[in-house]
Amino acid sequence: MAGIKDVATEAGVSVATVSRVLNSHPSVSEAARVRVLAAVEALGYRPNAVARSLRTDRTRTLGLVISDVLNPYFTELARSVEEAARALGYSVIIGNADERPDLQDHHVRTLLDRRIDGLLVSPTDGGSPLMLEAVRGGTPIVFVDRWIPGIDVPVVRADGRAAIGDLVAHLHRLGRRRLAIIAGPAATTTGSERVEAFRAALAAHGLPLPDEYVGQGDFQAASGRRATERFLALPEPPDAVFAADNLMTLGALDALRAHGLRIGADIALAAFDDIPWFVHTDPPVTAIAQPTGELGRAAVQALAGLIGGGAPPSVTLPARLVVRRSCGEAAPNPRSEQ
């Protein structure tokens, strides 16, 4: 493959001049410019990004480490991140942590080794020494969706508090009184926050949240199934189940159906994280939708700010309730479908 030297020879100038043309440095004569560009064209020259990065110490690459690529929420997040990054001239390397701290660390480490310009992370666990070290080492990092308390970097996320309040009100209005939740791992912020918001919303309606109504899940479908089974085995099972992410909802759906329950009638089901498929399930699932695209864009923006030497603020966007039929009869409020 042709190098900058070949271009220089072909154009009859020095490599310094070629470099200047390619980086649109002002001090280049028009004559030299056209000769260089012609040589570039003739040789089909493309600058070696590796060499360039070594010299400039910038890779024009961002790392994105997410907890689970198979989760449509994160897929969509990844897509919007890539889009926003591309608009700014960055490439994105995605690492899938699969909810495993060791895999997460593996990805963070290789990304740092590759000298990415910045890192976007949705941490799987509550405290990674590696990440702390990276921040101290000066790598620009932004947390998205989830975060790690004690690590002082911008956090871009959605606040589901209000939407969870709306959901509980909705359930209450439909006559549901025994509300249960399938929580995510306590080590994740989203895992614990959603339970807390749920508990607070119940309290506002004078409802209790007994321990046996808090199922422990891990954001994967199988755990949603298990937790639901356990609920149904209780002497007094709940009449509404709220799953803290979309995959666990799927598991819950399975389990409820396996028990011959009519969802929306015998028992209500709602999800955190809305996905296109919830419109098509039987019945369509009431869910709390995050502004995923905006989260991705905001995260990239914050990271770019950090890379540029600024101190971008954290961003919190509101989630909203999308009422469908899985909690009971059709939407009594205007925020239906979409």
Place this chain on the structure above:
Amino acid sequence: MAGIKDVATEAGVSVATVSRVLNSHPSVSEAARVRVLAAVEALGYRPNAVARSLRTDRTRTLGLVISDVLNPYFTELARSVEEAARALGYSVIIGNADERPDLQDHHVRTLLDRRIDGLLVSPTDGGSPLMLEAVRGGTPIVFVDRWIPGIDVPVVRADGRAAIGDLVAHLHRLGRRRLAIIAGPAATTTGSERVEAFRAALAAHGLPLPDEYVGQGDFQAASGRRATERFLALPEPPDAVFAADNLMTLGALDALRAHGLRIGADIALAAFDDIPWFVHTDPPVTAIAQPTGELGRAAVQALAGLIGGGAPPSVTLPARLVVRRSCGEAAPNPRSEQ
């Protein structure tokens, strides 16, 4: 950040020795080894992958350019590719082409600039001069799922022919006679192949495939909806619709439901590409499942072979029919659910 020089100083040896220790070169004394490793530990040294790549001309990185990340099929493919690549010590950079040839070329170009060791592509269109050039230039490339005729590289894909035959037989057995298909873009191999296989299977049962029963889609949900609307507007609408990918199936589902049709009774619906959500739709959708995980693994293996200087063969794995309820009553043959 500490460099190899700092480690050398700290350990009291030359950089050459440090490098040898890190690359487990045999000619290093035990004494030097422990001193170097201690220094590495003490300084928290991590080799600069950029510098290393410049020198060795290997980045230990693979590029994966897929047509649509939001499509669960490709998401799963990406995941298995990353997994297999990681096992071999490679990282993966994913580029999302969004079914747009220009975006695809953008990604291929930046990946080549970054000097990735090999490229995995599921092309969005039928002929990319850039890709041809890359192959000539010596970049190892493997096509996965789709391919470009005329570019001589290994192709890893699933053959849906037999499964489509099974599907048509299934529909025929259930009394369906007016079978329509929503095809993918003719520019993609999967787009045209599936129509051909469908046509051949119909012919085997003595059934015609009139032009108005071939809807033109683009692998996106909206096109599935449009094509279905058009079918339903025909004087004699089909009594079975086969969508050539999962997203178009979603669109078809929408359209059918909007017309008040009972899927599985009034009209049959089947999909190419099975996804977890098809179990939960109303009704569960009969689909043709590809061995996605194996495809990803095989593709990485082929690419690694190519990188290693070998000439790996193309791989074709069979897809299989998964019968659910969207074509009519429950599975009359043993290949149900999964």
Place this chain on the structure above:
DNA sequence: TGTACGGGTGGAATCGATTCCATGGGGGGC
């Protein structure tokens, strides 16, 4: 007419690793 300034240019240093080559020293074979 001399000098100062600035634009265009090339040579060479540099980024951080790997690796070739030369060298010194120790051990084994004769």
Place this chain on the structure above:
DNA sequence: GCCCCCCATGGAATCGATTCCACCCGTACA
């Protein structure tokens, strides 16, 4: 006891770009 070979090691070249610095030359101003 001598020589040879091989192992361990360090110096220096190298990968392909960017960029500092010095130089040349032409123009404008005093």
